[in-house]
Amino acid sequence: LTHKLIVSSSKYFGTGDTKAADYAIRIMTGYAQRDYPALFQDRRYSHTLSSAAQFLFAASIAHTMLLPYEGYPQTDQKLVADWLKRKALGPHIKYKDKSKWFGHDGVRGQIKTVNVSGYDVNCCTPAGYESARLQVDNTLMVASILFHDDAAFASALKGYIDLISTARADGSLPYQTARGNAALWYQNLGINVLVMAAEMAANQGVDLYRYEAPSGATLHTAIAFFFWRAPWRVPN
Numbered sequence: 285l286t287h288k289l290i291v292s293s294s295k296y297f298g299t300g301d302t303k304a305a306d307y308a309i310r311i312m313t314g315y316a317q318r319d320y321p322a323l324f325q326d327r328r329y330s331h332t333l334s335s336a337a338q339f340l341f342a343a344s345i346a347h348t349m350l351l352p353y354e355g356y357p358q359t360d361q362k363l364v365a366d367w368l369k370r371k372a373l374g375p376h377i378k379y380k381d382k383s384k385w386f387g388h389d390g391v392r393g394q395i396k397t398v399n400v401s402g403y404d405v406n407c408c409t410p411a412g413y414e415s416a417r418l419q420v421d422n423t424l425m426v427a428s429i430l431f432h433d434d435a436a437f438a439s440a441l442k443g444y445i446d447l448i449s450t451a452r453a454d455g456s457l458p459y460q461t462a463r464g465n466a467a468l469w470y471q472n473l474g475i476n477v478l479v480m481a482a483e484m485a486a487n488q489g490v491d492l493y494r495y496e497a498p499s500g501a502t503l504h505t506a507i508a509f510f511f512w513r514a515p516w517r518v519p520n
Contacts, residue, residue, distance in 0.1 A: 285311065286339045293346035296353065305353050308346050313360050315343070316367035323371050323420065334416035340372050341423045344430055365431075372427035373436050418443050418477040425484050437488065444481045444492055447474065451501035455509030471510050478503050 289311050296305035315321070321336040347364050350356050421443025428436035450458050460470035482492040482503060493503050 286335075286342045289339070289342045289346050293342075293349050297349040302353070302355055305350055305355060308350060309356055309360060312343050312347060312364045312367075315339075316363045319367065319370075321371075323374065323423070334419045337416075337419040337423045340368065341419070341426055344368055344372065344423070344426045348430060368427055369431055372423050373431065373433060418447050418474075418481060422477060422481050422484070425481060429484065429488060440481070441485065441490065441492070444478060444485070445495065448478060448492075448495060448501070448503060448506070449497045451497040451499055451506055453499040453501055453505075455501050455505030455507070457506060468510065468513060471506070475503070475506055475510055478506065 289308055292304040292308040292311075295301050296308065321339060323333070323336050323340060343364070347361075347368065351361065421440045424436055424443070425440035427433070428440055447457070452458065457471055457474045460474040461467040463470045485492045496502055
């Protein structure tokens with residue numbers, strides 16, 4: 285569904301295809317009327333939360349691209365805008381604990397950690413220091429830009445800082461590379477969402493690419509780690 289929303293809104297943006305625009309609007313208004321999906325983390329499985337965040341992220345971009353479309357009624361624009369504000373800028377997402385090891389929103393109780401390659405990283409909680417957490421913060425960031433919310437933007441930046449701060453000196457992300465034979469896939473996923481956050485921030489005048497983890501690693505280091513260990517570099 286997220287893919288359909290991205291493709292239809294992008295098709296309108298690139299070609300002016302009104303049928304594609306109408307399709308995207310039907311998806312957004314349908315979900316807005318039903319007030320789905322939930323982004324409150326509570327005890328929800330992080331993959332469920334990540335999927336909801338990706339959909340709301342796509343909806344925020346689609347809504348922005350479709351605003352100039354004459355066939356997007358003002359009533360529908362308000363319906364979708366109010367829905368996005370409520371979902372992506374809710375207090376459970378927007379106002380996070382500012383402590384160094386904050387790793388989950390809306391979940392009470394002590395954060396659990398596990399030692400991975402000499403590093404204590406979050407485990408056993410929804411959206412800790414893995415890519416699912418940043419999917420939520422990317423949704424927060426795009427909504428903060430859309431609705432000019434400085435406090436939400438600052439909170440979203442912390443998601444990037446928290447995740448990249450776990451990077452080892454070689455650029456590997458402990459929570460991602462602890463995934464056994466899927467380690468590189470998850471390193472790639474982590475990079476994808478980090479780059480997305482960095483690009484949005486760059487357009488707001490904030491350079492996250494230069495931010496250094498305590499290990500000295502940056503996003504560039506994380507990307508280099510992936511490319512030097514990707515399967516296509518292994519000799520036949």
